Amino acid sequence: MPHPPIDLPPEDFRALGHRLVDDLADFFAAMPGGKVTPAESPAEVRALLPQGGLPERGAPAGDLLREAVQLVTRHSLHNGHPRFFGYITSSAAPLGALADLLAAAVNPNVGSFSLGPVATEIERQVIRWVGELTGFGADAGGILVSGGNMANFVAFLAARRAAAGGDIRAGGLHAARPGVVYASSETHTWLQKAADLVGHGTAAIRYLPVDAEQRLVPEALDAALAEDVAAGKLPLVVVANAGTVSTGAVDPIVRMSEICKRHRVWLHGDGAYGALGAVLPDAPADLKALHLCDSLAVDPHKWLYVPLEAGCTLVKDQRALRDAFTYRPPYYHFDAVAEETVNLFEHGLQNSRGFRALKVWLALRQMGRQGYAARLAEDCALARRLFEGARAHPELEARSHNLSITTLRYRAAQPDATNERLLTAIQKTGEAYLSNAVIEGAFYLRACVVNFRTQDRDIDALLELIVRLGRELSQA
Numbered sequence: 250m251p252h253p254p255i256d257l258p259p260e261d262f263r264a265l266g267h268r269l270v271d272d273l274a275d276f277f278a279a280m281p282g283g284k285v286t287p288a289e290s291p292a293e294v295r296a297l298l299p300q301g302g303l304p305e306r307g308a309p310a311g312d313l314l315r316e317a318v319q320l321v322t323r324h325s326l327h328n329g330h331p332r333f334f335g336y337i338t339s340s341a342a343p344l345g346a347l348a349d350l351l352a353a354a355v356n357p358n359v360g361s362f363s364l365g366p367v368a369t370e371i372e373r374q375v376i377r378w379v380g381e382l383t384g385f386g387a388d389a390g391g392i393l394v395s396g397g398n399m400a401n402f403v404a405f406l407a408a409r410r411a412a413a414g415g416d417i418r419a420g421g422l423h424a425a426r427p428g429v430v431y432a433s434s435e436t437h438t439w440l441q442k443a444a445d446l447v448g449h450g451t452a453a454i455r456y457l458p459v460d461a462e463q464r465l466v467p468e469a470l471d472a473a474l475a476e477d478v479a480a481g482k483l484p485l486v487v488v489a490n491a492g493t494v495s496t497g498a499v500d501p502i503v504r505m506s507e508i509c510k511r512h513r514v515w516l517h518g519d520g521a522y523g524a525l526g527a528v529l530p531d532a533p534a535d536l537k538a539l540h541l542c543d544s545l546a547v548d549p550h551k552w553l554y555v556p557l558e559a560g561c562t563l564v565k566d567q568r569a570l571r572d573a574f575t576y577r578p579p580y581y582h583f584d585a586v587a588e589e590t591v592n593l594f595e596h597g598l599q600n601s602r603g604f605r606a607l608k609v610w611l612a613l614r615q616m617g618r619q620g621y622a623a624r625l626a627e628d629c630a631l632a633r634r635l636f637e638g639a640r641a642h643p644e645l646e647a648r649s650h651n652l653s654i655t656t657l658r659y660r661a662a663q664p665d666a667t668n669e670r671l672l673t674a675i676q677k678t679g680e681a682y683l684s685n686a687v688i689e690g691a692f693y694l695r696a697c698v699v700n701f702r703t704q705d706r707d708i709d710a711l712l713e714l715i716v717r718l719g720r721e722l723s724q725a
């Protein structure tokens with residue numbers, strides 16, 4: 250038997266592609282009526298895959314694709330389901346799936362202009378538009394990456410290079426004074442990974458206290474900077490949360506910016522989730538002040554509803570990225586166009602780069618600023634409905650509502666243990682999916698509404714489910 254060819258003749262591609270698109274349209278139509286998750290165990294899931302080692306011989310593409318559609322649509326957790334409220338993972342705009350197909354079919358390498366000409370310019374336009382949408386600035390430099398962690402990581406490296414000077418790139422940590430990083434205790438765990446992997450160690454992070462609304466206390470930042478500078482240390486970066494991961498709290502960015510300017514320290518905004526909330530007319534004033542940051546991380550795969558993966562680093566001055574990342578090896582001859590455009594491999598960690606910009610670019614054009622403003626406002630209103638519903642219910646305690654994140658819990662004699670069990674019970678039903686937050690040491694249920702399919706009735710059903718299972722658990 251001959252080996253199956255890796256190429257698909259255009260007629261086969263057409264037939265398989267049409268069939269796949271039909272299957273996916275059915276999937277989208279059926280999803281809201283089904284469960285959020287089949288809640289299968291790892292062993293159950295593994296049993297669905299081909300058993301044994303790597304296949305020795307190939308198989309026809311059409312059979313494989315049909316099987317993959319069944320496997321993936323039936324055995325996944327559907328974050329596009331209207332009752333998915335877990336973590337900050339959005340429903341994905343269907344146009345993004347088609348954009349990824351187009352991007353993969355043409356397959357430009359967006360590492361350099363010459364290898365991805367239109368893709369490079371589309372990515373640069375996306376960066377400027379995300380800069381506009383977030384209020385960071387329409388002339389922002391930046392780069393698209395895989396997600397919030399990487400977007401923050403890239404900004405961290407740019408800030409560090411700016412603080413420590415060019416010698417740190419050859420001399421490493423020996424070439425600089427001991428560095429310190431400042432952030433509130435509510436900061437996402439990317440900061441630990443960054444401080445660790447870049448070599449400063451997590452001990453270089455100075456976690457600062459927050460107020461009752463989980464916002465960094467600016468006086469503590471001011472004092473910490475003064476103390477460390479007096480002790481001969483080198484402040485590398487101050488991180489401001491533009492929407493904390495747990496509760497959506499926005500740090501006092503205006504005050505933090507004044508302090509950073511006075512101490513001449515780079516202010517980085519972690520807006521992976523919240524930065525896009527700046528488009529809301531009633532956004533907190535600090536969220537409207539993202540232009541005060543030197544860099545900003547934004548996740549298009551969160552509040553732009555772009556399919557995974559898409560993160561974005563923005564910097565005020567594009568040269569900061571080149572200063573942090575570029576090496577020009579003799580085997581690259583890309584310099585000819587460098588005056589008029591950029592070669593994006595010089596602006597980040599990746600070398601070969603995919604065309605993730607296309608799905609973001611199409612999303613921004615499909616919705617426009619007004620479309621996003623209206624869409625995000627709906628998510629916030631739904632989160633508010635959940636908060637008010639919990640507040641009005643005698644068995645529930647509403648804890649916080651910021652942007653589109655609400656935290657609440659079922660009232661019980663032992664609230665932490667009961668709500669931990671309640672969370673697991675809710676996740677197992679497949680009727681809705683929640684995550685949790687720990688606020689001032691106490692365990693809460695956390696609902697993130699980053700979902701264009703969620704409606705009022707889904708919020709009401711969620712409240713009912715929490716109360717029903719909460720009662721069962723506290724009576725057991």
Ligand SMILES: *Cc1c(COP(=O)(O)O)cnc(C)c1O
Nearest residue numbers: 396397398437492493494521522
């Ligand atoms: C989600 C999130 C991150 C991490 O982003 P990923 O896309 O999951 O890598 C970082 N910071 C904040 C505030 C977030 O909400």
